[in-house]
C-alpha cells in the first residue's frame with residue numbers, strides 16, 4: 001500500500017514496537033485519565049469536549065474508540081493524532097520509549113539529528129563527570145558539606161545526579177576533549193565559553209543540577225554558587241538547540257508516573273524545593289527553572305494532569321510577578337489552585353518542620369486561583385475606595401477572561417461580585433469591554449452527536465459485510481474471490497472495502513493492526529475500532545457473510561439489467577442480443593434467489609419488488 005512508509009521501517013520492527021507499546025499505558029502517559037470499566041477502560045475523550053467519559057480503550061484489542069466523536073484507531077493512530085506526529089515520527093517516538101533501535105535510522109537520520117544526538121551524549125558525559133566529581137573529589141568537600149547541611153540524603157543526591165564543578169576553569173574542557181568531543185560541541189551545549197583567553201568551563205565552583213527533558217534526556221544544567229560573593233547565585237545553561245527554558249520543567253521526567261496517580265502537579269520555585277519534597281515522598285512536583293510559565297509549559301503540563309497547585313511562600317509579590325504565567329495555565333483549561341506557605345517558610349523548611357503529610361494537607365487545602373487573587377487584592381488594598389475597586393475589578397476580569405469553563409466562570413463572577421461588593425453586571429460589562437463574547441446555550445461542538453444516517457437496504461448489507469470481515473479477517477480471502485470491491489455503492493464502505501481488498505495479499509492473513517497502520521485513514525480507523533469495541537460478533541459469521549454476498553450479487557445483477565435496458569432504449573441496440581442478456585441476468589438472479597430461500601435476512605425488499 002503505502003510503500004514509502006513500509007520501505008522506511010520494516011514491518012517486523014513496526015510489529016515489535018507496537019506489541020511492546022501497550023495502548024493503555026501510552027494513552028495514560030499522554031495524559032488521558034483512564035479508569036477500568038469491565039474489560040476495557042474509559043476516560044474523557046482528548047479529541048472532543050465532554051463531561052461524561054465516552055472514550056473507550058480495549059487492552060485486548062489494543063484499540064481505542066470514542067462513542068462521542070467517533071474517533072478511533074490503534075496505539076499508533078492515537079499518538080499521531082494526539083501528539084500531532086507523522087507516522088514515522090510516531091514510530092520513532094515509540095521505539096525510543098522501548099529502546100528499540102530502528103534499523104533504517106542511521107541511513108535516514110539527517111545530519112542535524114545526528115548532531116543533536118552527539119550533543120545529548122556530551123551532556124550525559126558531563127552529568128556523569130560532574131556527579132563523580134561531587135562524590136569523590138577532595139576539592140568537592142565543601143559542596144558535599146553544603147548539601148549535607150541542607151539535608152540532602154545520599155540517595156537523593158544520586159537519583160538527581162547532582163554534580164559539582166570545582167574551581168578549575170578548564171576541567172571539563174580537558175576531559176571532554178580527551179573523550180573525543182570538540183570545542184564546538186562543548187560550546188553548542190553551553191558547557192564552555194570560547195573567548196579570547198581560550199575555551200573555559202561555564203560552570204566552576206558550583207553545585208550542578210542536571211536538567212532533563214520530559215523523556216529524561218539531560219539538556220542543560222542549573223548551577224548554584226557555593227559562596228555569597230560568587231554571583232549570580234544561580235547560573236543556568238544558556239539556550240541551546242537542546243535546551244529551551246520555555247519547554248522544560250525540572251523533574252517532569254521523574255514526576256510523570258506520580259502525576260498520573262495524583263492527577264495534579266505541584267509547581268514550586270526552585271531545584272532545591274523539588275529535591276527536598278521528592279525526598280520526603282512528595283513526587284508529583286516540578287519547577288520552571290528560573291523563568292515564568294510559558295504557553296509551552298502549560299501545554300506540557302496539560303498532557304499529564306488536569307490540575308496545577310502552585311506552592312508559594314508567604315511573599316505575595318513573588319506571586320504577583322508570576323501571574324501572567326498562571327493565566328497561561330487557565331488558558332490551557334487547567335484547574336489552578338494556590339497553596340500558600342506560612343510567612344518565612346519554603347517547601348523544604350516546612351516539610352522538615354511539619355512533615356510531608358502536613359505539606360500534603362496544605363496542598364489539599366489550596367484555594368482556587370481566582371479566589372486567591374481576589375483575597376490577595378482585598379487584603380492588600382483599600383477596597384472601599386472606588387478607584388481602587390475599579391482597578392481590582394479590571395485585574396479580576398483579566399483572570400476571568402482566561403477561564404475556559406463557562407460554569408466556573410459564572411460561579412466566579414458571582415463570587416467576585418460578592419467579595420468585591422459590586423453588582424455582577426459590572427463584571428459582565430467589564431468582560432464584554434475586554435472583548436469577551438458570551439455564547440448562549442451549550443456549545444454545539446461539545447455535544448455533537450453524528451446522527452446515524454439512514455442507510456439504504458443495499459448500504460446496510462455492505463455495512464454488514466464489512467463488519468463481518470473486520471470481526472473475522474480470515475474470511476477476507478474468500479469474500480475477495482467472490483465479490484469485486486468495485487461493486488460497493490455507498491462511498492464510505494466502498495473506500496473501506498478497497499483498503500481491505502488491498503490488504504489481503506496471497507497466503508497471508510490480513511492483520512487488523514497492520515491494516516490500520518498501512519492505510520492511515522481516519523474513516524477506516526474509526527470504523528474498525530467501532531466494530532471491534534462495541535459489537536460482539538454474531539455466532540455464525542460465515543453464514544452471515546454468505547447471506548450478504550448473495551444479496552449484494554443480486555443488487556449487482558439488478559444494476560446490470562438496468563444498464564442493459566437503458567442502453568437498449570437509448571441506442572436502439574440489437575433487440576435479440578438485449579433480450580438474451582436480460583434472460584441470462586434474470587436466470588442468474590433466480591438461481592441466487594433459490595439459494596437464498598432459507599436466508600434469514602429480509603432487508604432486500606427490492607428483490608421481491610422486481
Ligand SMILES: [Zn+2]
Nearest residue numbers: 045048066069
Ligand atoms: Zn471523542
